[in-house]
Amino acid sequence: MKNNNLSLYRKYRPQKFDQIIGQYFIVKTLQLSIFNNNISHAYIFSGSRGTGKTSIAKIFAKAINCENFKNDICDNCKICNSINKNTNIDIVELDAASNNGVNEIKELIDTVKYSPTESKYKVYIIDEAHMLSTSAWNALLKTIEEPPKHVVFIFATTEFHKIPSTIVSRCQRFDFSKLTIKELEDLISLVSQNENILISNSARNKIALLSNGGARDCLSILDQLSNYTNNNINVEDIDNLFGLISNNYIIELLNFLIKGDNTNLFLLFNKMTNKNIDYLWLINQIINFCLDKAIYLKTNNSNLLNSLSVNELYSFECNDYNLLLSLVENFKETYENIKKYGNSRFYFELALLKNSNKNIENNNSVLQVQEIDIEKETKNTNNNQIDLSSIFKTTTVTNEYKLEEKKNKDSIEKLTSQQEDKYDFNYMVDENKSIINPYQINNESLLLESINIPDYDWLSIFLSIAANNNSEIKKNDVNKLELIKNNKFATTNIERLILNIEKILISSQNGIIILFNYKNEADKFNEYFWSEQSYFEICDKLDSYDRLVYAIDKKKATEWLEIYKQNKNKQFEDVQLSLLKYKHNDNLNNNEDLLKQISDILKKG
Known part of the structure; x- marks a missing residue:
C-alpha cells in the first residue's frame, strides 16, 4: 500500500542507474566515464523541471564513490548507505535559489581544499545554479578552473542560458530531454500497480500529457488524483480536479x-x-x-x-x-x-x-473552387463575340495626348479618350516610358520604382483566359509548380509567396490564373508581377515568359467562375497580352510605339 508519509515522487525517486526512465545517452556516458576512470571535475545538467537532473546528480555522486561499482551502484556498501541516509558529509547539496550570494559561495570554497572524510570524491551538487549572482560565479571561477583532484562540481539548472560562458567552457554539459508520453505512461502503470491504484488508459494518457515531459509532475498529479478518487481514476476526475476541458x-x-x-x-x-x-x-x-x-x-x-x-x-x-x-x-x-x-x-x-x-x-x-478543364476549341465568329476593348475600360483611343505640368515633377504624357463612356484609359507615361497607375500616385508622386497593378478590367481578362483554357498547358504549369513546392526551401519573399499558391486554376497559351487562399496573398503576388524588379523572377520560377500571370483568392474565384458559367455559350476572343505586359517590354522605345500598339490591339475588338 502507499506510504502516506511520503509523496509518490519522493518514494519512487530512482536510486540506481537502471531505475532511471529516459536519458539513455546521458546515463550511458556517465557509466562509461566511471568505468574508464575518466571523471571530469565539473558538470552542467540542464533541462526542464522533473527530468531527473538532481536525481542523476545524486546517483552519479553515489556511483563514483561506490565501493563495489560494476556498471551500476551496489547500493549496499557503507558509502551507498550513508548517501541514501543523507549522512555522508562528503556529498554537499546546495540550493542556489536561497544561497545565491557571494558569502555562501566563499564558505563553500573554503571547504573544497579539505580532503573527503570517508569517500573517494567530494561532490558539490548546486541546484538551480542559474540563480547564483554574478559575484558568486566570479568567486567560484578560479576553483572550477583549477579544482583539487578529489572535488567534483555538478550544476543543475532549468535555465542554461543564464550560466556565464566562462563557467560553461570549463564544464561538461548534459542536456536532459523531456520524457516521452510512452515513458510517462509506463511510469504511471508501474506506480499504479505498486500502489493498487485503478486508472483507465485514457486517464493515464491525459496525466502524461499534463506532465509536460516531467516525471516529478507526473507522479505529483497521480498522487493528488489517487487521494481525490480513492484510488480509482478516470478522465472525468482529472477534468474536474484541474479545471480541464475534454x-x-x-x-x-x-x-x-x-x-x-x-x-x-x-x-x-x-x-x-x-x-x-x-x-x-x-x-x-x-x-x-x-x-x-x-x-x-x-x-x-x-x-x-x-x-x-x-x-x-x-x-x-x-x-x-x-x-x-x-x-x-x-x-x-x-x-x-x-x-x-x-x-x-x-x-x-x-x-x-x-x-x-x-x-x-x-x-x-471548405471552399472548393471549381476546376476548369475546357479544351481550347476553334472559335467561330458570331454575334455573341465579346469585344476585348472592355478589358481596357475604353472603346477607342486616339493618338492625341497632352502634356500636364506636375508640381516639382517632370512633365508627363496623358492619353485621352474621345468616347463618351464611363470608362477612361488614363494611364500616364513619364519620360522614361514607365506606366504609372494614376490611382496609386501619392502626394510625393511618380516614384521611379512605384509598384502598381494596372487598372484593367480583370474580370474580362479572367473570362478570356478561362474560355481559352488548355488542359495540356495547365498540366505542364501544375507540374512546374509542384517541383517548386517539393523543394520547400525559400530564400526570397517571392519564393515564399509561390510556396503558398493553392493551385493553378486556369492556364491558356497567353495567361495563367493562380489561386491563393487569402486576398492579401493574391494582391501581394500581383504587385510583385507588375514590379520590374520581381517580374523576371516570377517568370523564371513559373516559366511564364510571354504570358500574363494573375492571382485571385477563393472568394473572387467562386464569384468569377459563376459569371463564366453564365456566359459560357458566348464566344471569347483570346487575350493579346503584349499590351498587358507593356511595362516590362524592352521594345517600347517611345510613346508613339506605345500608342500604336494600344490602338492596334483595341481595333481588333
Missing part, C-alpha cells in the same frame, strides 16, 4: 470558431466556464490541436500526431493549412498576454472574437 469540447469549440458560428461558439464557451478553467492549458491544447492538424495536412501521416487521436483528427473540421497556422499565431499571442497581464477570461474571449470569421468554411464545406 478534447471533444475543445474540438467542438474550434469547429464553431472556424465556421464563424458565433452564437454556438459563445454558448459552448459559457457552458465551459461553469468549471474553473485553466486557460493557459486550454490555449496550449488549442495550439497543439492546430499544429497536429496542420502537420497531418502536409504529411498525411497520422503517426506524427502528438495530441489528437485519429478520430479526433477527423472530427476537427478544418482543412485550411494557412488558417491553422494563423490560429496558432493568434492563440500564442493570447497565451503570452495572459501570462504577462493575467485577466485570463478577457483575453481568451477577445481571441475568440478576433479569430471567428463567418466567411471561413469548415472542413466539409
Whole structure:
C-alpha cells in the first residue's frame, strides 16, 4: 500500500542507474566515464523541471564513490548507505535559489581544499545554479578552473542560458530531454500497480500529457488524483480536479470558431466556464490541436500526431493549412498576454472574437473552387463575340495626348479618350516610358520604382483566359509548380509567396490564373508581377515568359467562375497580352510605339 508519509515522487525517486526512465545517452556516458576512470571535475545538467537532473546528480555522486561499482551502484556498501541516509558529509547539496550570494559561495570554497572524510570524491551538487549572482560565479571561477583532484562540481539548472560562458567552457554539459508520453505512461502503470491504484488508459494518457515531459509532475498529479478518487481514476476526475476541458469540447469549440458560428461558439464557451478553467492549458491544447492538424495536412501521416487521436483528427473540421497556422499565431499571442497581464477570461474571449470569421468554411464545406478543364476549341465568329476593348475600360483611343505640368515633377504624357463612356484609359507615361497607375500616385508622386497593378478590367481578362483554357498547358504549369513546392526551401519573399499558391486554376497559351487562399496573398503576388524588379523572377520560377500571370483568392474565384458559367455559350476572343505586359517590354522605345500598339490591339475588338 502507499506510504502516506511520503509523496509518490519522493518514494519512487530512482536510486540506481537502471531505475532511471529516459536519458539513455546521458546515463550511458556517465557509466562509461566511471568505468574508464575518466571523471571530469565539473558538470552542467540542464533541462526542464522533473527530468531527473538532481536525481542523476545524486546517483552519479553515489556511483563514483561506490565501493563495489560494476556498471551500476551496489547500493549496499557503507558509502551507498550513508548517501541514501543523507549522512555522508562528503556529498554537499546546495540550493542556489536561497544561497545565491557571494558569502555562501566563499564558505563553500573554503571547504573544497579539505580532503573527503570517508569517500573517494567530494561532490558539490548546486541546484538551480542559474540563480547564483554574478559575484558568486566570479568567486567560484578560479576553483572550477583549477579544482583539487578529489572535488567534483555538478550544476543543475532549468535555465542554461543564464550560466556565464566562462563557467560553461570549463564544464561538461548534459542536456536532459523531456520524457516521452510512452515513458510517462509506463511510469504511471508501474506506480499504479505498486500502489493498487485503478486508472483507465485514457486517464493515464491525459496525466502524461499534463506532465509536460516531467516525471516529478507526473507522479505529483497521480498522487493528488489517487487521494481525490480513492484510488480509482478516470478522465472525468482529472477534468474536474484541474479545471480541464475534454478534447471533444475543445474540438467542438474550434469547429464553431472556424465556421464563424458565433452564437454556438459563445454558448459552448459559457457552458465551459461553469468549471474553473485553466486557460493557459486550454490555449496550449488549442495550439497543439492546430499544429497536429496542420502537420497531418502536409504529411498525411497520422503517426506524427502528438495530441489528437485519429478520430479526433477527423472530427476537427478544418482543412485550411494557412488558417491553422494563423490560429496558432493568434492563440500564442493570447497565451503570452495572459501570462504577462493575467485577466485570463478577457483575453481568451477577445481571441475568440478576433479569430471567428463567418466567411471561413469548415472542413466539409471548405471552399472548393471549381476546376476548369475546357479544351481550347476553334472559335467561330458570331454575334455573341465579346469585344476585348472592355478589358481596357475604353472603346477607342486616339493618338492625341497632352502634356500636364506636375508640381516639382517632370512633365508627363496623358492619353485621352474621345468616347463618351464611363470608362477612361488614363494611364500616364513619364519620360522614361514607365506606366504609372494614376490611382496609386501619392502626394510625393511618380516614384521611379512605384509598384502598381494596372487598372484593367480583370474580370474580362479572367473570362478570356478561362474560355481559352488548355488542359495540356495547365498540366505542364501544375507540374512546374509542384517541383517548386517539393523543394520547400525559400530564400526570397517571392519564393515564399509561390510556396503558398493553392493551385493553378486556369492556364491558356497567353495567361495563367493562380489561386491563393487569402486576398492579401493574391494582391501581394500581383504587385510583385507588375514590379520590374520581381517580374523576371516570377517568370523564371513559373516559366511564364510571354504570358500574363494573375492571382485571385477563393472568394473572387467562386464569384468569377459563376459569371463564366453564365456566359459560357458566348464566344471569347483570346487575350493579346503584349499590351498587358507593356511595362516590362524592352521594345517600347517611345510613346508613339506605345500608342500604336494600344490602338492596334483595341481595333481588333
